[in-house]
Every structure is written in structure tokens, then in C-alpha cells.
Amino acid sequence: MQQLPEFKAADLTRHTSELFDAAIRSPVAITKHRKPKFVLMSMDQYQQLARGATQQVHMIDEMPGDLKALMIEGLERDLDADGA
Structure with a gap:
């Protein structure tokens, strides 16, 4: 998963415009007690x-693993259908 820029919950009131500017560019994580x-x-x-x-x-x-197996199965089926 992509690492999001982080702001402390206190930044919601202290640095509102900076936080909003960052959120326009990409989603940002709001942390509380150092955890998103x-x-x-x-x-x-x-x-x-x-x-x-x-x-x-x-x-x-x-x-x-289960999704990988389904994807490979579907790809193999598509390849077999194209070659038939």
C-alpha cells in the first residue's frame, strides 16, 4: 500500500491550509498518538x-494467494481460448 503524507490531528486546527493543500494533491493520513x-x-x-x-x-x-490463483487460472483459460 502506498505511504500517505501524514499530519497530526492537532494540525487540523494549527495548519489547516497546509493540510488542505496537501489533500488536494493526494490523500493524507491524519495521525493520533503517532498512528494513522x-x-x-x-x-x-x-x-x-x-x-x-x-x-x-x-x-x-x-x-x-487466493486472488493470485484465480487470476492465473483466468489468464490460462483466456490463453487456451485464444490458441484454440
């Missing part, structure tokens, strides 16, 4: 995420 707790993003980014909520993206190395 919330994500702030632009409305456009949220709407894109909401539209594609059923889609998932994985690096092959990080893909869960």
Missing part, C-alpha cells in the same frame, strides 16, 4: 474511489 487513524482527500478523489469501490489493485508480489 483517518484519511483526508479531495471530493474528486473520493468520488473516483467510490465509483470504483468494487475494483481492487494488487502488486503480484503482494496479492493474496
